[in-house]
Amino acid sequence: MITPENIKQYQDQGYLVIPNLLSQTDIANLKKETAAIFRGHRGHIDGMVDVDDNEPDEDVLKKYVAIHFPHKISKVIHNSLFNRNIVEILTKIVSPNMKCMQSMLFVKSPGKAGQSWHQDEYYIPTRDRSLVGVWIAIDDASVENGCLWIIPGRPGYIMPRVKNSSPEYADVDTIDVSQYEKNKIPVEVKAGSVVFFNGYTLHCSLRNKTKDHFRTALVNHYMSAESMLPWDQDGHLPPTEDLRDIVLVAGHDPYAHKGTVDANKPYLRPEVLKIKTEL
Numbered sequence: 001m002i003t004p005e006n007i008k009q010y011q012d013q014g015y016l017v018i019p020n021l022l023s024q025t026d027i028a029n030l031k032k033e034t035a036a037i038f039r040g041h042r043g044h045i046d047g048m049v050d051v052d053d054n055e056p057d058e059d060v061l062k063k064y065v066a067i068h069f070p071h072k073i074s075k076v077i078h079n080s081l082f083n084r085n086i087v088e089i090l091t092k093i094v095s096p097n098m099k100c101m102q103s104m105l106f107v108k109s110p111g112k113a114g115q116s117w118h119q120d121e122y123y124i125p126t127r128d129r130s131l132v133g134v135w136i137a138i139d140d141a142s143v144e145n146g147c148l149w150i151i152p153g154r155p156g157y158i159m160p161r162v163k164n165s166s167p168e169y170a171d172v173d174t175i176d177v178s179q180y181e182k183n184k185i186p187v188e189v190k191a192g193s194v195v196f197f198n199g200y201t202l203h204c205s206l207r208n209k210t211k212d213h214f215r216t217a218l219v220n221h222y223m224s225a226e227s228m229l230p231w232d233q234d235g236h237l238p239p240t241e242d243l244r245d246i247v248l249v250a251g252h253d254p255y256a257h258k259g260t261v262d263a264n265k266p267y268l269r270p271e272v273l274k275i276k277t278e279l
Contacts, residue, residue: 097251131199
């Protein structure tokens, strides 16, 4: 499934794209489950609106941007954390011991804004820089409907946040990437493809400019199980040296003696994002 060249690209460029890693059956199941989640069939989340059973799925999904931690309420999403093909790649590019701490289900409908330039480790810090985002395309992702953009490489530090003035993004802040203007590349992929990117790699997504195409994606975050996780979930949880709200997906957990907790709760992503910033 993965070659030495793949591993080297991830190590050097900070990202890796694997087409058709999930089957069309997998994608169909994720599409069906996405509708069920946002219809409230997997449990009510604060902010969800009541919908009529006859309302089309597309109209329901247009009311939302994303849900965080859907694996807490959905067996289908929870099982996706253990996808054999994905885990095999993670154990080759990161560590034989892997744990997951977050899932996010995006339903970027026509007109919805994207995420500004950022590095995931700014929000989810690890002790060993092992954080990796696993971006699963449930719909085809194109420049027109707001695919990922990546700046290849793994900067050695977390770059400062500055005020955002672009209508492309939902965030109030971003990173000044003007020095990398020539390095930006769009990551256009077909449904079933998976993009792996390091927690220090710069990436963003732009507004969905289509009139009738969603850009649905499931993004799960993993890290080496050897590293502790000093994550307070953007201030939503008490400070900690090692958040144990994790799911072991491969290998051995050196901190298993600590047990696990159910600290994070599923929540709907707001239209405008203001996280860890005074801007």
